[in-house]
Amino acid sequence: MNQNDFLQTLSxxxxxxxxxxxxxxxxxxxxxxxxxxxxSLMLYSRDVLxxxxxxADMSAQTHLSEIEQLDRQLLNLxxxxxxxxxxxxxxxxxxxxxxxxxxxxxxxVVSSPPxxxxxxxxxxxxxxxxxxP
Amino acid sequence: xxxxxxxxxxxxxxxxxxxxxxxxxxxxxxxxxRVSRDFFDKMxxxxxxxxxxxxxxxxxxxxxxxxxxGGNRVGFWHPRxxxxxxxxxxxxxxxxxxxxxxxxxxxxxYLSSQIDFRxxxxxxx
Numbered sequence: 184m185n186q187n188d189f190l191q192t193l194s195x196x197x198x199x200x201x202x203x204x205x206x207x208x209x210x211x212x213x214x215x216x217x218x219x220x221x222x223s224l225m226l227y228s229r230d231v232l233x234x235x236x237x238x239a240d241m242s243a244q245t246h247l248s249e250i251e252q253l254d255r256q257l258l259n260l261x262x263x264x265x266x267x268x269x270x271x272x273x274x275x276x277x278x279x280x281x282x283x284x285x286x287x288x289x290x291x292v293v294s295s296p297p298x299x300x301x302x303x304x305x306x307x308x309x310x311x312x313x314x315x316p
Numbered sequence: 317x318x319x320x321x322x323x324x325x326x327x328x329x330x331x332x333x334x335x336x337x338x339x340x341x342x343x344x345x346x347x348x349x350r351v352s353r354d355f356f357d358k359m360x361x362x363x364x365x366x367x368x369x370x371x372x373x374x375x376x377x378x379x380x381x382x383x384x385x386g387g388n389r390v391g392f393w394h395p396r397x398x399x400x401x402x403x404x405x406x407x408x409x410x411x412x413x414x415x416x417x418x419x420x421x422x423x424x425x426y427l428s429s430q431i432d433f434r435x436x437x438x439x440x441x
């Protein structure tokens with residue numbers, strides 16, 4: 184992946200997390216059907232970033248801390264976002280995804296209990312799928 | 317399965333006549349500003365133009381495919397301006413319209429990663 188393509192992808196992921204998805208949550212953007220398209224862009228962008236990170240792409244490594252920061256923001260959005268996308272679990276049912284792609288399992292990520300020493304990421308993903316509610 | 321769903325059945329053979337009707341319908345939706353409520357906000361924010369949209373949905377250079385993401389979609393990606401346009405067909409819930417637009421480095425990769433993806437028209441460079 185060349186530098187421009189990487190930066191385009193990172194820009195799309197950043198805009199999704201920082202601006203677009205929060206705008207749907209706060210009702211500034213109101214066409215709930217178009218939220219599906221924005222969710223799709225966010226998920227795809229994260230897929231591409233994961234591929235870049237796995238290939239030891241230098242651009243990706245340079246921006247690793249920003250990607251991790253955006254990931255934490257995504258996890259913080261999940262409780263408000265998931266009720267707006269009732270088809271979310273179908274995405275991995277209709278096209279299976281490895282659990283390493285945790286952004287397809289936001290509904291199974293649970294907040295960890297409070298701990299005395301604050302850790303950098305207070306979430307964990309169970310290794311085995313949770314039963315459907 | 318209702319009639320609208322049948323049209324989008326992935327196993328259905330799509331005739332050239334049906335594809336021409338589809339492309340004409342998308343252009344007609346755009347000419348008549350049948351877009352999602354947030355479409356023009358995204359257009360301003362992401363910096364794509366009406367001219368780029370017109371090129372992306374009507375040029376034979378654009379790659380066109382159908383997919384599912386919470387609803388049926390047809391996506392258009394132009395390899396030179398790199399603009400991707402998502403369009404939704406008519407359904408029981410809401411009428412057809414252009415849903416979103418964004419720049420993608422590789423729209424073919426985006427489309428082919430989607431659920432129930434099927435190519436409607438390859439890019440004719």
